[in-house]
Amino acid sequence: MTTANNPATLTQSAAAILANADCVEKCRLTRVLAADWFADRVTETGGTLPPDRPARPSRPQLLPPKEMPKRAYGGERGRIGLLHALAHIELNAIDLAWDIVCRFPHEQMPKAFLDDWVQVALDEAVHFEMLQELLASLGATYGDLPAHDGLWQAAEKTADDLMARLAVVPMTLEARGLDTTPVTMERLTRNGDTVTPPALDVIYHDEIRHVAAGYRWFVHLAAKRGLDGRSEYHRLIGERFPGGLKAPFNHPARAEAAFPRDWYEPLAR
Template structure:
């Protein structure tokens, strides 16, 4: 019988987005039906396969996006689609990269569902691009999300802190204002898609928080202390306020864990060269 990590690695090895999404649904169905043993010990590749396009640029070299008109809408949708494609791989990577942690079945259930959600998000955004006469791959994209994965490949706790508890949580902070701004500019297409992603992201952040707390309890360390230690080590620039406290609370994310990590101007300047760029955090900030 194939293992879950075999299926995860097959998704990661698929370069074309359509195939990556198709294999994601097959793997999820096989896991739910008991056709995969798990989790298995097939380790994922260092980097997932990617299509020939889009061109990947350093985040600092990415062109600035606009909000108005079809050009701005295409730019935003393309950036979002790229993030969602990366998010599929991030979910399968976390499923297969840390077998030594001996996590319970619920951990794998949660991240497989995240992978399915991200595949649906990508397909939804790609369809919107096609409706505007564009396609995924038409514009350059940045590699920041997978750089975050590489920086946390050694520790499941660090991965949970940086990816769902920081990068996806940032989406909770920025998405409502983005939807409002787009609607003010007359965009009736993009905000509904963002609303779907936003509500799914609450569940994704909740999974990150839940399994981080489980892991720190198993390791016998205080959750808040370990979260802030890992943030200082892996995300030294701190966080960007304002925060969407109600959405973070829905995800079970304790406000006193993260609020004191908000960047002051002095701290932002001091850590400018160390922090991951805001382009990595969200396509909505620009």
């Protein structure tokens, strides 16, 4: 039982957040746990493992990626569709960050690793809340449209290996956001949207830090296992992300994340 004199461990609290289906409460609990962790009110990591799947609200309807309806572009309807898709990504990203905190205790990662992913979880919660506010300003809310389960499927495919998780999630899926977000911001600005691009700019700059953390800890693990990091990244992407990477790449943003071109460019399809 958690009391003031016997606080929950980091992994106990993280697993509880994963088990909470309410998006608003998930974000609130993320803020509380991050504040407690960084203020040293929670100091023990613990060994609580995450659930196989995070709890999800009854809406949105989750569909296979191939069955998703075609999204509208332009106008208010298109903006709602974009914001809803991004909010779904950010909600998954909160859970992905807490899952990585809990799922790999056998790796005995240093506290700095936990610090990074607690911060990532907090960033993603802020992003979700920001996007939810933008949806509300348009008379919509998260759950109004269907969404796909591709992000969590990527988590399931990498649940056995921390290096694989880092390779696929921050170093590939999140790095893809660095490639696409500036183009999206430019298109929205051309269409007269002055509200969404500033929010996307916040997400974009946070994603650079997230990709940097993924690369940094991937290199750490490669050295720990006596592996060549670049070769291992290529091997893992070939196994776990066989479609390859999609060009064009945002080389300046990836360079800011210290992600070398010769790691990802040869994998372009």
